[in-house]
Amino acid sequence: MTTLSLRALNRALMDRQFLLRRTDRTPLEVIRHLVAVQAQEPNWAYVGLWSRIHAFTQSQLTALPADRQVVRSALLRSTQHLAAADDFRRLRPLLQPVLDRTAGSPHFSRNGTGPDPASLVAEGLELLAGGTLSRKELARRPAERHPGRDGRNLAGELELRTPLVHGVATGAWGSWGNRSGVSVTPAEAWLGQPMAATATAAKELIRRYLAAFGPAGVKDVQAWCGLTRLAEVVAEMRAELRRYSGPDGGELLDLADAELPDPETPAPVRLLPAFDNALLGHADRTRVISDEDRKRVMPGQARVRPTILVDGRVRGTWSLDAGTLWLTPFRPLRAADRAALEQEAERLLPFVGGGDVSYGDPATARS
Structure with a gap:
């Protein structure tokens, strides 16, 4: 069984979430892809x-x-x-x-x-x-x-x-x-139509989850959707799924025809919103955020702050306050990453109605 590194899992997630490169698909197509x-x-x-x-x-x-x-x-x-x-x-x-x-x-x-x-x-x-x-x-x-x-x-x-x-x-x-x-x-x-329950809905959900978040384990699927006892459903699907071993030795599943990008594929800087799917799609989120940084991004059960992705991983948070887009890296960035972050923030500004980009915490700046 092939063992996938944390970086390989990160690049797979970035690719399937359209975060390695922006897509030309329509918003409806993207929403469907993300489930x-x-x-x-x-x-x-x-x-x-x-x-x-x-x-x-x-x-x-x-x-x-x-x-x-x-x-x-x-x-x-x-x-x-x-x-x-x-x-x-x-x-x-x-x-x-x-x-x-x-x-x-x-x-x-x-x-x-x-x-x-x-x-x-x-x-x-x-x-x-x-x-x-x-x-x-x-x-x-x-x-x-x-x-x-x-x-x-x-x-x-x-x-x-x-x-x-x-x-x-x-x-x-x-x-x-x-x-x-x-x-x-x-x-x-x-x-104008009734709800449409089907006997194969759970299998469809798992397939579509893997297409947008895989490779992943059964616990990941359950954490993402809230359902339990999906191991029984996965057991019925094993003939159609590919199996991998994760960095910790646990079993990961994927669609048989799903391709994995080269782990060395560059991942551009991205600014993700609060509660973004990419951060909430797994029980084990270390493919995109460290346990240490997770506590800063998710300080309470009902909070997930907007995040900065650098090289496919969470490296800070951002916020919009009185027209200023505030960038708060958790630790110093390389000059090239800092420049790329500022460029992405400048691109986002007109979309969110902001007028300026600054570093720091707005609460601290006001005090």
Whole structure:
């Protein structure tokens, strides 16, 4: 069995994530290839596509939800993602147990008992009546029916337990961190088609994961999507998968026809958004970030800072503050890497509406 080095795994990931070279594929094709794009904060998905697609513009993505080709909803790991409409119809039923598990966590029941899951879904769909409501209104009405329960928790649980998609304006460019305007619609009403559960959905998910994140182990797939017991599914697929040994001796799997780039292929500087797929696609993330730096990029369970990639690995963070794009390398960069980083930052500036590039931490600069 061939053993793959950490660098070989890094270059495979960079290649499959369109981070070795930008692609000419359309935004819809890239979203499909990546299976789904993390979109907890709407603007970050735009930056992620900018880092991967030649001449990408905000309007190219904004048009997709408006045309109902892409939806924004809870999906992988119970978090908000952009997914092609047909993919969402197939994958949401497969991932529903993950979302149900999250909905049943203590977070949603901490203010006392409420309706059972089936009753909550029935009540919510009755309120929506196939139409659209703001999250605020979706929280207010159930709270009136169930005194003592936090309406926001009820609305949040409803979004997890039944497929609701966010309104077009929710995912539009320009709302940095603004979640107050979120509206939701039943997915089947919005798309005009039912959810499409299939018996082969888990195998399809694994194949597509490997195409975008492989080679990888079973634990990596599970960490990425939230499902468990996928080893049983992989066991049925072994005849169609190629096996490798990882740097630690663990088994890695890949598509039989997937090519691996030369580990010495240069990897250009890239600026990745917060919550980028490339950082969240594996249980073992050392192919792209060291354990030491991971603590700085992911200081809490719900935080993943925007990152700087140098030679395919995370070497710092960046942020946008009052029109300034701040670069914060974790350690000194070589002159050539520093120049490449500044060039990439200057290219990003007009896209994000910034006016200047600076080094340091904006919080420190203000103090």
